[in-house]
Amino acid sequence: MESTKVLDAKGMACPMPIVKTKKSIQELNSGEVLEVHATDKGAKSDIAAWVKSGGHELLQDSEEDGVLKFWIKKA
Amino acid sequence: MSVKTITTNEIAKKVVNNEETTILDVRNTDEFDDWKIEGGKVDVINEPYFNLLDGIEDVEDKLGKDQEIIVVCAKGGSSQMVAEMFDEAGFTDVYSLEGGMKAWSEHLEPTKIADLTSGGSLYQFVRLGKGCLSYFIESDGEAAIVDANRMIGNYERFAEDKGVQIKHLIDTHLHADHISGGRGLAEKVGGTYNLPPKDATEVTFDYIPLEEGNDLVVGNTTVKVQPLYSPGHTIGSTSLIIDNQYLLTGDILFVKSIGRPDLAGKAEDWVGDLRNTLYKRYKELSDDLIVLPAHFSFSSELGEGGQVSARLGDLYEKNSGLQVEDEEKFRSMVTDNLPPQPNAYEEIRKTNMGKVTPDNEEQRDMEIGPNRCAVHG
Structure with missing residues (x-):
């Protein structure tokens, strides 16, 4: 999937994946897509919940070899 | 800077001794609804940590500045961050639960x-x-x-x-x-x-x-x-x-x-x-x-x-x-x-x-x- 920017949050523990994701989203324009890579298992439900509360859209997510990937479209 | 921490052992004593305990659980709401610290005179408030990144105004009013507040998350990282924010906002008796709910599950x-x-x-x-x-x-x-x-x-x-x-x-x-x-x-x-x-x-x-x-x-x-x-x-x-x-x-x-x-x-x-x-x-x-x-x-x-x-x-x-x-x-x-x-x-x-x-x-x-x-x- 196409993304405007990729954030590597692998190896980071909660709350850092969300803190970094939030910062990266702020640097994007509305409609652009941020791709996030994380290894903290808690990121899965937290990113989904954060995206919802911020009004953004989680386009897709995947899990491969322990790496969680998210594609978030900025509101 | 560092904030005070509390162990699962200390929380367990509060629960079984029916002490008044205020917990701010900063996990996401689905996880909170599924499972939380309960018992005795425990009062729990849920506000996910990612809603507090820009400031704690939303929950600040619900809590007293001199009240004992125990911040809890999944593993202890986010609760530490939130506890620090409360500390900076002038709250004097704030603790982060060491190891979070993962540790609580094992007590x-x-x-x-x-x-x-x-x-x-x-x-x-x-x-x-x-x-x-x-x-x-x-x-x-x-x-x-x-x-x-x-x-x-x-x-x-x-x-x-x-x-x-x-x-x-x-x-x-x-x-x-x-x-x-x-x-x-x-x-x-x-x-x-x-x-x-x-x-x-x-x-x-x-x-x-x-x-x-x-x-x-x-x-x-x-x-x-x-x-x-x-x-x-x-x-x-x-x-x-x-x-x-x-x-x-x-x-x-x-x-x-x-x-x-x-x-x-x-x-x-x-x-x-x-x-x-x-x-x-x-x-x-x-x-x-x-x-x-x-x-x-x-x-x-x-x-x-x-x-x-x-x-x-x-x-x-x-x-x-x-x-x-x-x-x-x-x-x-x-x-x-x-x-x-x-x-x-x-x-x-x-x-x-x-x-x-x-x-x-x-x-x-x-x-x-x-x-x-x-x-x-």
Whole structure:
């Protein structure tokens, strides 16, 4: 999937994946897509919940070899 | 900068001593709704940490600046960040729970149930975070442990403190909600591992069959542990009568609910066994037996000092799962009303059978969340 920017949050523990994701989203324009890579298992439900509360859209997510990937479209 | 931290041990004391405790749980709301710290006079507020990144205004007003506030998250990272924000905002008595809910899930609180008439004592280990109950029977320098949790170091230290040798590890059934510590501890201390044979058809290790007639003895003064076949939660589920006074019901009968028959995928097959055990086998026993279950579901089931117990005769009057005279109604109650299964229950069963051996961190993750072994009538 196409993304405007990729954030590597692998190896980071909660709350850092969300803190970094939030910062990266702020640097994007509305409609652009941020791709996030994380290894903290808690990121899965937290990113989904954060995206919802911020009004953004989680386009897709995947899990491969322990790496969680998210594609978030900025509101 | 650093904030003050609090341990699971300190929170457990507050819960069982009914101290007023205010918790700010900053996990996401789905996780909070699923499972949280409860009991005693605990007051919990939920506000996910990601809603607080721009400031704590939304929750600030709900809390007093000099009030003790314990911030809790999944593993202890986010709670530390949020506690620091509160500290900077002028709150003076803020703590972060070390290790978060993951550590809370593993805390065991030992509490003495009684001195036994034949000598020795009976202790209940309350796993407050997950609702699991295990039992430690000691007499004459020996001990038996029933339904031991994965955190076996707790029992080893307890045995050492009491100066007793652990001889027998007993599981009332093959557990689906938590990983048994029985087999591992038996290997470590050179004790026996006892399991009902009907639950052990697929296990990959040697064990001693826990069956009626095979009484176990703890210490020379013979604290008798008598198995009583009581199927229904699993086909092998076996209760234990201790010292002719205490009935360890495993996951068959709880204080406010009854066991669910479906965690091995056989609700329809086992509901009849469950009915028979609860409405016939147990009824033939003395009303004065004290029921000691393997779980609790609600913090209201915690009695004085955190104990969970009830007189069998009282449960026949009050427990809603024991008041259903009509067999068809009972059948639909336990097969139609089933709550979601415990987290990772199939993997947990395989681990307890010895078929898979996840590493320690995976085992901790598998056990996250409530036990969910009961069905509420």
